[in-house]
Amino acid sequence: MSNDIQHKHFTRSEMVSELLRKKALTVIFTLILLSAILFIAGLSAGSTVLNPLDVVKHLTGAGSGEHNFVIHTLRLPRMLLAMLAGAALGVAGLIMQGVVRNPLGSPDIIGVTGGASFAAVFFLTRLAGSVSIKWLPIAAIVGAAAVSALIYALAWRKGVTPVRLVLVGIGLSACTGALTTMMIVLNDEYSTTRAYLWMTGSVYGAKWSDVYSLLPWVALLVPLSLLFAKSANVLETGDETAAGLGVRIQLHRIGMLTISVALAGAAVAFAGGIGFVGLIAPHIARKLVGRAFGYLVPVSALIGSMMVALADVVARTAFLPLDIPAGVFVSGIGAPFFIYLLYRSRHQ
């Protein structure tokens, strides 16, 4: 009898996880499909509207080469960079929210955007003109890494707790924000226009070299973050529980933070201050597939990439001939969708 119950119980939990898995896979498959549609639609849209079939032909190498410049040199790298940056930010935000156990967590909290902005604005206002602009992403990523390391070090007291991390992070973010504003105020309007543009976030003028530079970060770190899936799920329950379950908290925490900072830093370096994605994409992902980290990683990446890509397509087509920074539209696209999800789950 007791044997029977146990058996029954086992199959039930197995059934639940099987159901979850099916649901998650359906979501992931749907998102990939939507991404593909967005990808083709985005490559077709622009000041010259192309036939999607021609775009597909071009991508498969069967094109006439007529639109080579527009597709290959202008739209494709821009689209890919937007998607990569969005995916990186989505996953970075997801990891950060897990580490600090706070739904308002995002890479901003550990100074990525603040540090990168500071470095980028410093570069644009002080060094631009004498140093080639191609070093700007490097400057931004160094700024992000330096400020993040500083926050981590300052939050350290026999290990780092989420609360200290958040508090120190908010403090230092205010500092870098103040310094950035100061640099902008102290400079002439020509370089500050550029600084504002950078801080808004834009994938305008994306080149293949940018795509190749960002790709390895995303391609390596997103799968790597999956290795932390188990500990991420446990860490979310609290330090004591996690320690009780045998997770080496500090080691895992710094590992996850490093991945998050590296992903967000790389994305921000190439796309500027598109910060909102890291906050909102993981929430949308959770609404779609629940709390299992293993599913949340791909879903956050897909949602993030679609957000930035869609924002950029809208930004460069809605007000032709104007080409507007994508950052203007990211929150405009993410926020309503998120509110809709919240509304729907309340009324279920």
Added chain:
Amino acid sequence: MFKSKKLMAVTAFVLMFALIISGCGASQPEEQSNQQQEQNSGGNESQAGSGNNAESQENQERVIEHAMGTTKITGTPQRVVTLYQGATDVAVALGVKPVGIVESWAELPVYEYLKADLDGVPLVGEETQPNLEEIAKLKPDLIIASKLRHEEVYEQLSQIAPTVTHETVFKFKDTVQLMGQALNKEAEATKLLAGWDTRVADFKQKIAAKLGDQWPIETSVLNFRADHARIYVTGYAGDILHELGFVQSEYQQEEAAKGTVVVKLTDKESIPSMNGDVFFVFLSDPSNEEAVQKTYEEWTNHPLWQSLDAVKANQVYQIDEVVWNLGGGYKSAHLMLDQLYEHFELEK
């Protein structure tokens, strides 16, 4: 324990790998695109060459050195796209109607003083983020850009058409010279500059005769915005005033020596730093006229304002922002000079 150490090792390894790969990615494609660029400009040359065989002079290849390198241009370009306000102005001054221009900063979409000459010329977006697809669609044979604004997209622009760049956006004489070379109108450019020099000499002589001992007088170019006031120490109007023989207060000279273009004042206590014998004042931001007007009234009603030399001598002139600051071209320089003749009641 062993497992998490291994995890850390993998993370560290992957991060390093990503750094290395992205480093390679950053350098490699650039070489490729440089090659592409050369090939591309080579292609243009041969096309232009075969098209213009009739006039042998037209086939002459000219190498132009500019802010971002050297560019080869063959013959006389017919389809020019200008990507900053000063270049658009100078094109008109040289008798060339561009095939594409960027949106103006005020009096959208084209400055009033250029409207008649630029009737029907399509816009290619904003000066800060011109739409590359629109530019490509116009099939230009020359693009005039600014390193300050377009450094990031110089590569793409060069793939569309030979592109020459000016270091900033406001040194109108450099723009005239650069465009004279690029457009194969060097004689016209020299004539324009000589015409300017003649007028400058005339102005200097007449104002010195009129003001006698008082000359040279100290001027300040002041600007009021919604939330602050500015002193234009150098920049477009500052450079022209300097050339005309006007001088500045010691404070402004110090700032100019430091390379400052604009001093931003947020506190009325710094009103004394505005001092000079004559003030040229313009109010910015037509979208927020009320707020700007309010700032202006607040600042000019302050007791410190009343203690300034120009105010005491009733030498405060409101001037046209487009001509004095936003135009940045050759024609606008003449218009500015016209206004100065009028202010000082000199015979033209």
